[in-house]
Amino acid sequence: MAPTGPATPAARPARSATQVLCVSTLYGAATLAAALDAGLLRPADRRLLVVCNNTGTPELTPSVDEMPGFERLRGRFDDLVSWNGTIEPFHPGSWSPRPDDIPLWERHLRLAWHLGDDEVELVLESIQVNPALAIAQIFTGAPVTVYADGLMSYGPTRSKIEPLVGERVRRVLHLDLVPGLDPMLLTEFGVRPEVIPTEAFTRVLDQLSDAASGIAVPVPPVPPALLLGQYLSALSILTEDEEEELHLRMVRGAVALGHTRLVFKPHPAAPAVLWARLEREAELLGAELTVLDTPVLAEVLYRRLSPALVVGCFSTALFTASAFYGVPVRRTGTELLLERLAPYQNSNRVPVTIVDALLPPLEDGEPHEPDARIGELVTAVGFAMQPGLHPGLRPAAERFLAALPDERVRRYFKRRRLTTLGLPGGMPGQLAGLPRNATARRMVRRARKLRRVVLRTATG
Numbered sequence: 001m002a003p004t005g006p007a008t009p010a011a012r013p014a015r016s017a018t019q020v021l022c023v024s025t026l027y028g029a030a031t032l033a034a035a036l037d038a039g040l041l042r043p044a045d046r047r048l049l050v051v052c053n054n055t056g057t058p059e060l061t062p063s064v065d066e067m068p069g070f071e072r073l074r075g076r077f078d079d080l081v082s083w084n085g086t087i088e089p090f091h092p093g094s095w096s097p098r099p100d101d102i103p104l105w106e107r108h109l110r111l112a113w114h115l116g117d118d119e120v121e122l123v124l125e126s127i128q129v130n131p132a133l134a135i136a137q138i139f140t141g142a143p144v145t146v147y148a149d150g151l152m153s154y155g156p157t158r159s160k161i162e163p164l165v166g167e168r169v170r171r172v173l174h175l176d177l178v179p180g181l182d183p184m185l186l187t188e189f190g191v192r193p194e195v196i197p198t199e200a201f202t203r204v205l206d207q208l209s210d211a212a213s214g215i216a217v218p219v220p221p222v223p224p225a226l227l228l229g230q231y232l233s234a235l236s237i238l239t240e241d242e243e244e245e246l247h248l249r250m251v252r253g254a255v256a257l258g259h260t261r262l263v264f265k266p267h268p269a270a271p272a273v274l275w276a277r278l279e280r281e282a283e284l285l286g287a288e289l290t291v292l293d294t295p296v297l298a299e300v301l302y303r304r305l306s307p308a309l310v311v312g313c314f315s316t317a318l319f320t321a322s323a324f325y326g327v328p329v330r331r332t333g334t335e336l337l338l339e340r341l342a343p344y345q346n347s348n349r350v351p352v353t354i355v356d357a358l359l360p361p362l363e364d365g366e367p368h369e370p371d372a373r374i375g376e377l378v379t380a381v382g383f384a385m386q387p388g389l390h391p392g393l394r395p396a397a398e399r400f401l402a403a404l405p406d407e408r409v410r411r412y413f414k415r416r417r418l419t420t421l422g423l424p425g426g427m428p429g430q431l432a433g434l435p436r437n438a439t440a441r442r443m444v445r446r447a448r449k450l451r452r453v454v455l456r457t458a459t460g
Contacts, residue, residue, distance in 0.1 A: 018115055019044040020139070021077065021123040022132055024052040026067045026297055027316075028125050030208060031149040033073045034201040035173050040194060041123065041145065048113060049077040052131045053084050054093045056234070061268075067295055069208035081113055083131055092131040097138055105138045123147060127169065127186075128158050136165045146186060147196075148174040150316040153183040154378055155350025156386040161186075175201060177319040178354060181375055184382045188389045202324055209303040218263075218290050224305060225259035227251065228298060228312035229275065230333075231267035237340055237348075246333045248281055250311045253332060253362035255285045259309060262289040265298060302327060311362055313337065314348070314355040322359070330362040331355050335411070344417045345385045353381050353412055376400045377412065384417055401425050 019041065023029045035041055055061040064070060065080060074080070083092050086109070097105045110116060120142040124132040127146050136144055146169055153174045166189040174183050176195045183193045227250040232238040238246065247264070254262055262282055266275055275291055282289035292301070298317035301307070302325045310321040313333040321327040334356035341349050357377055360368030371377060380400045383393040401409060401424040409418075409425040419426030 016045040016118045018046045018118040019121045020048050022050045024054050026064055028149045029064055029073050030204045031147055033076055033204045034196050036076050038197050038200040047077045049080045050083050052092050058084055069211040072207045072211040096130050096134040144169045146172045151351035151354055153185045156184045156382045158347035205299045209300045220261040222261055223308035224261040224263045225254040225309040226307040227264045228315045229266035230313045231270040249332050251281050255287045260287045264291050268295055314352045331359040332362040344414050
């Protein structure tokens with residue numbers, strides 16, 4: 001008998017691959033579905049959809065899987081779990097695991113979600129905040145794909161992300177809302193953006209529209225103007241009175257353009273009191289306004305209503321209307337928002353800037369020329385927001401600001417912010433170097449304090 005060598009170890013069976021996909025809005029679910037339909041996500045043995053309800057009162061607000069039309073998307077996923085139920089009684093927007101507890105949480109989720117020892121890949125939205133950040137922290141070794149479903153992806157990451165999370169991000173999938181403009185989100189980690197084909201997204205929206213055919217949406221006899229409500233008072237950006245006035249401006253502006261049939265789609269989380277005056281205002285102006293309080297995507301209404309005009313403040317739906325459906329759009333209130341957003345790093349700043357620069361104002365009937373330098377504008381605003389994340393953008397920001405007319409500088413940039421960063425448009429030229437000098441800054445503060453003391457003494 002021939003001698004036998006050492007036994008060959010049996011090949012280890014390949015581990016199953018599970019994609020954990022997280023979603024908090026129906027719009028996000030539609031974006032995920034389009035990415036899957038377009039083949040942008042890797043094949044997996046199992047796709048687990050984690051539904052997150054991030055509203056202030058999730059107990060009173062329907063989650064994504066309870067929204068009309070979701071059943072048409074459900075078949076793309078093998079299983080569905082609730083993140084709120086998993087971490088109950090904590091709120092998903094504020095809870096994150098303590099570092100020492102992360103191994104325990106991963107073991108718990110693998111048991112609760114029947115992951116076993118599967119290789120896990122994460123597909124997350126808004127990774128810089130919870131719950132996406134918490135999930136990324138728990139699955140410490142999992143590669144991450146981020147999908148971006150709005151204008152905010154064109155701005156910088158809102159806060160610094162720890163490298164243990166950021167360096168695991170492989171791609172940012174996004175809709176081509178502003179053709180020719182690339183997202184800045186997560187580029188500090190060298191992440192490459194990939195476009196979700198518009199055709200795939202609109203096909204998903206068609207499915208949602210067909211599924212929502214049973215929803216009572218009153219269709220006016222003529223194409224209406226569709227007004228998109230905001231809920232900025234909840235973010236303390238506007239007061240409730242100012243927000244009501246913003247919506248009234250939408251009504252007045254649409255009627256001034258000749259529209260007598262109006263449909264108002266409020267923000268899903270906004271209380272009814274914020275639009276109580278709109279119907280009366282429309283009636284006084286000789287128009288008829290219908291408030292649509294059914295939870296349905298604006299994009300579904302584009303198909304159902306075929307609106308003649310869409311009016312909004314800085315909603316992403318303005319760009320899906322114009323870029324995907326060819327519907328005329330108008331914006332209002334952006335000039336106030338550009339002034340009010342605080343701090344300057346507020347992540348809504350880039351969406352407001354893009355809408356203000358590219359879309360025509362509601363109150364002005366004159367032809368509007370979109371800002372041809374939108375890419376340079378967004379780069380400069382992004383650097384001013386997060387210079388620590390993108391120091392290499394300083395030369396481009398300086399060149400752009402140096403050539404920008406003063407009134408445009410004042411519209412999109414705070415002089416104090418430019419002065420702090422030593423950028424053109426800040427303090428007068430002969431003093432421009434002072435903000436970079438710590439000693440000079442201390443002297444300026446002392447001089448200001450002394451001036452206040454002198455003024456109080458003189459008036460006393």
